[in-house]
Amino acid sequence: MVSNIFFKQIKGLIKKTITIKKKKRVETMIEFLYGIQYIMILVILHQTTKSIQPHVIYGTTFNQSSLTTPMLIPFISFDNNSKLIIDRLTAEEPMYHFVEYENEQDLTELFINSDSSLSTNGSTITSIPIFTGVMFNEISLESSVFNYSLVSADIFSDLDSGYSLQLELDLLQSFTELKSGLVMNQNISVIEFPYESSFFNINTVLFIIYLPLFFMYSLQQLIMLIVTEKKERIKEAMKVMGLSEGAYWLSNIIVQITMNLILTILMEIIAYSTGIFTKTNPLMIFIMFLIFSLSLIGIAFLLATFIENPKTAGGVSSIFLLFGISVSAFYQFYIKSRVPSLKYLIFLLSPAAFGEFLNQLSTLESNNLPVTWSSNEFLIPLAFMVLDFILYSLISWYSIQFYQSEYGSSKSFFYFLKSSSSSSSSSSNNDEEKKSIINYQFNNNNEIIDNIGINIKNLKKEFKNSLDNNNNKNNNIIAVDNLTLEIKKDQIFALLGKNGAGKSTTIGMLTGLIPPSSGDATILGMSMTHQMDDIRKHIGLCSQENRLYQQLTCAEHIELFSRIKGLEEEDIPQQVLTSLEEVGLLDQRDQTSTVLSGGQKRRLCLAIAFIGNPDVVFLDECSSGLDVYARHQIWKLLEKKKVGKTIILTTHFMEEAEALAETIAIMTKGKLNCQGSVLELKSKFGLGYNLILTFDNSIGSSSSSSTSSPSGLKKITGIEKPFEKFLFEHFPDCLPMPTNRDLILANREDLELSYSLTQQDNADLSKFFSSLEQLEGEFHIKRISLQMKTLEEIFLKISEDQ
Ligand SMILES: Nc1ncnc2c1ncn2[C@@H]1O[C@H](COP(=O)(O)OP(=O)(O)OP(=O)(O)O)[C@@H](O)[C@H]1O
Ligand SMILES: [Mg+2]
Numbered sequence: 001m002v003s004n005i006f007f008k009q010i011k012g013l014i015k016k017t018i019t020i021k022k023k024k025r026v027e028t029m030i031e032f033l034y035g036i037q038y039i040m041i042l043v044i045l046h047q048t049t050k051s052i053q054p055h056v057i058y059g060t061t062f063n064q065s066s067l068t069t070p071m072l073i074p075f076i077s078f079d080n081n082s083k084l085i086i087d088r089l090t091a092e093e094p095m096y097h098f099v100e101y102e103n104e105q106d107l108t109e110l111f112i113n114s115d116s117s118l119s120t121n122g123s124t125i126t127s128i129p130i131f132t133g134v135m136f137n138e139i140s141l142e143s144s145v146f147n148y149s150l151v152s153a154d155i156f157s158d159l160d161s162g163y164s165l166q167l168e169l170d171l172l173q174s175f176t177e178l179k180s181g182l183v184m185n186q187n188i189s190v191i192e193f194p195y196e197s198s199f200f201n202i203n204t205v206l207f208i209i210y211l212p213l214f215f216m217y218s219l220q221q222l223i224m225l226i227v228t229e230k231k232e233r234i235k236e237a238m239k240v241m242g243l244s245e246g247a248y249w250l251s252n253i254i255v256q257i258t259m260n261l262i263l264t265i266l267m268e269i270i271a272y273s274t275g276i277f278t279k280t281n282p283l284m285i286f287i288m289f290l291i292f293s294l295s296l297i298g299i300a301f302l303l304a305t306f307i308e309n310p311k312t313a314g315g316v317s318s319i320f321l322l323f324g325i326s327v328s329a330f331y332q333f334y335i336k337s338r339v340p341s342l343k344y345l346i347f348l349l350s351p352a353a354f355g356e357f358l359n360q361l362s363t364l365e366s367n368n369l370p371v372t373w374s375s376n377e378f379l380i381p382l383a384f385m386v387l388d389f390i391l392y393s394l395i396s397w398y399s400i401q402f403y404q405s406e407y408g409s410s411k412s413f414f415y416f417l418k419s420s421s422s423s424s425s426s427s428s429n430n431d432e433e434k435k436s437i438i439n440y441q442f443n444n445n446n447e448i449i450d451n452i453g454i455n456i457k458n459l460k461k462e463f464k465n466s467l468d469n470n471n472n473k474n475n476n477i478i479a480v481d482n483l484t485l486e487i488k489k490d491q492i493f494a495l496l497g498k499n500g501a502g503k504s505t506t507i508g509m510l511t512g513l514i515p516p517s518s519g520d521a522t523i524l525g526m527s528m529t530h531q532m533d534d535i536r537k538h539i540g541l542c543s544q545e546n547r548l549y550q551q552l553t554c555a556e557h558i559e560l561f562s563r564i565k566g567l568e569e570e571d572i573p574q575q576v577l578t579s580l581e582e583v584g585l586l587d588q589r590d591q592t593s594t595v596l597s598g599g600q601k602r603r604l605c606l607a608i609a610f611i612g613n614p615d616v617v618f619l620d621e622c623s624s625g626l627d628v629y630a631r632h633q634i635w636k637l638l639e640k641k642k643v644g645k646t647i648i649l650t651t652h653f654m655e656e657a658e659a660l661a662e663t664i665a666i667m668t669k670g671k672l673n674c675q676g677s678v679l680e681l682k683s684k685f686g687l688g689y690n691l692i693l694t695f696d697n698s699i700g701s702s703s704s705s706s707t708s709s710p711s712g713l714k715k716i717t718g719i720e721k722p723f724e725k726f727l728f729e730h731f732p733d734c735l736p737m738p739t740n741r742d743l744i745l746a747n748r749e750d751l752e753l754s755y756s757l758t759q760q761d762n763a764d765l766s767k768f769f770s771s772l773e774q775l776e777g778e779f780h781i782k783r784i785s786l787q788m789k790t791l792e793e794i795f796l797k798i799s800e801d802q
Pocket of ligand 1: 497
């Protein structure tokens with residue numbers, strides 16, 4: 001059953017697209033004007049070309065004056081009388097050149113080898129490319145026998161038969177004149193019948209080539225929107241927050257069809273009022289245009305899957321449409337009469353199927369007839385356009401699954417076949433691994449549900465090295481290397497690591513943005529590889545990059561994501577207020593994201609992550625770029641929000657992790673290096689303390705052993721030695737530390753000394769302090785501070801060790 005959230009998501013997305021279209025006013029206006037302008041040009045062309053219809057082609061007339069170049073006539077003579085006729089004819093019409101041949105075989109060879117030039121008496125005469133020969137059989141003037149045959153190259157060709165007929169009449173005339181001794185003043189012509197052109201109908205050409213372009217701009221707009229959402233990774237961000245792919249597609253179809261519906265109605269009003277269409281039912285044309293626009297939406301989905309750049313996508317969609325129209329025209333004007341069955345292949349291009357209907361429409365409308373509902377020219381194109389839409393959509397749906405893996409080890413294009421086979425050893429290994437994870441999940445179900453929010457097992461991600469053209473697996477980048485990690489529920493978990501350690505990749509895999517190369521994880525007991533759709537109902541994400549719509553305001557973003565999360569309509573205004581207030585963006589609620597500062601954009605992304613009160617929230621460097629005040633505000637917010645939630649946080653601010661996180665894990669080169677609470681890490685790494693002492697300046701001034709440093713500060717050497725002696729007695733392995741602190745001392749003459757102590761027992765420390773208390777006056781100590789090493793120092797040490 002389709003859930004309630006599905007419709008809320010559709011509503012959210014439709015509102016989003018309409019808001020964007022309203023804000024991109026010029027483009028939206030052009031979208032309408034473009035279609036209208038097309039139909040207006042069609043009206044003008046239709047009106048002005050009406051006068052030359054019907055299109056009649058008049059036949060050719062042949063007579064002696066048609067012969068402008070010599071006509072060579074080979075002949076065979078079986079009778080001497082034939083020479084008389086030839087001489088007479090040649091005298092009357094000098095364009096006839098008779099050339100005698102011995103027998104029929106010679107004549108046939110001549111015909112086969114002829115290139116429209118014949119040699120006579122050593123000289124070559126170029127003739128018009130007509131081949132008509134004469135075989136004189138028997139000629140007798142006395143007994144009126146005139147027995148001869150004409151040999152013609154192509155008796156069906158208008159041109160050849162026209163000239164042959166003309167020759168025949170001239171031969172008859174010569175014979176008659178010779179026999180009677182009279183000169184006949186005859187003027188005989190061979191005239192071809194006139195015929196009406198069934199081929200060149202200006203309306204058909206206009207309709208087939210012109211009308212499919214009607215939706216071109218709107219197709220471009222759609223594909224550019226889809227590709228922009230893909231390129232800016234906003235669609236992915238919405239999917240992580242629970243957006244279903246179906247809702248995304250359906251919302252685009254609804255908006256696009258609505259736009260095209262308005263366009264089609266406008267087009268019909270113009271077309272019917274100007275007489276472009278008169279007899280055909282307007283509903284039929286309406287249905288055909290809408291179904292054609294639906295098939296174009298399928299094309300947009302298909303092309304958007306493979307193209308990464310919005311402008312390229314716009315260009316390619318136009319080329320695709322023009323290609324479809326060219327194929328359509330080629331089919332209608334050339335292939336249809338020769339190989340009609342090719343239509344079943346050609347109509348897989350929807351503009352060609354649409355062309356079939358348009359051809360019929362123009363032919364019948366020119367004859368003042370309607371296209372009928374039951375005609376094949378309506379039903380077949382209609383069925384094909386629906387089929388095309390389904391076909392394009394299925395291919396793009398399938399390609400989305402395959403193409404999303406572009407980040408790294410991509411799925412095979414035939415992954416659907418592989419999933420059912422377990423023959424290959426690597427896939428069976430993977431299956432085993434998955435089974436063991438699922439078993440683990442079942443066996444320990446209660447424990448996991450109770451305590452563990454996220455359980456990562458051997459998670460690995462290998463990226464293809466883009467610089468490696470040989471696809472050598474050894475050169476792959478291992479971003480996450482068999483990571484195994486448990487994250488308890490209801491706490492803030494900080495994932496630390498140097499740049500490139502694999503933090504974002506781990507979050508990407510856990511949120512389903514990046515497919516893992518191997519391994520699995522359970523989130524709230526659900527498997528990442530098998531139940532991502534269910535997991536996404538429970539998670540929120542603030543990714544490292546800001547994924548925001550340029551045209552939407554802060555409030556509109558919160559509204560959109562509230563609907564994606566399935567919030568009730570009446571709760572959305574309150575959600576907008578609360579979310580923006582929490583991150584301090586209430587003043588900017590109506591600002592579009594383009595005018596927000598970097599820190600404000602981060603805060604908006606953070607607000608989005610918490611919409612719908614998700615159980616698990618991933619925050620990837622959510623505080624980067626924030627000022628100190630804003631960062632502290634965010635810390636307070638996270639403290640407040642963390643109740644009942646598992647928050648996974650990555651940050652490069654150690655004090656942030658120290659202040660917020662119950663558990664800290666440090667990753668290096670894709671592997672987990674250490675994990676524990678701050679105290680646990682500090683004690684585990686045995687880094688101990690920093691001892692910082694400030695000595696009174698009166699010592700320096702009274703001591704003769706003071707020296708001046710180049711900076712003018714007094715460096716007291718007299719006190720250092722005895723103090724260090726005392727210190728080393730208690731802590732033999734302590735080390736003096738460089739200090740810059742003397743530069744910021746209240747009294748510039750004070751002396752500050754710092755020492756690094758390794759991990760110490762509490763008893764040793766208290767013994768040292770009680771001894772020091774007794775000697776405090778002797779050493780003139782002003783201040784003593786003992787600080788545990790910071791997380792930053794642990795982090796640096798771990799990073800240095802790698
Ligand atoms: N799409 C990708 N293609 C190839 N390599 C990638 C890709 N994404 C990440 N990597 C590589 O994977 C490694 C881990 O990257 P990741 O973004 O997870 O690091 P990170 O710990 O989040 O770093 P940062 O602190 O800088 O955000 C890096 O070496 C990076 O170059
Ligand atoms: Mg990162």
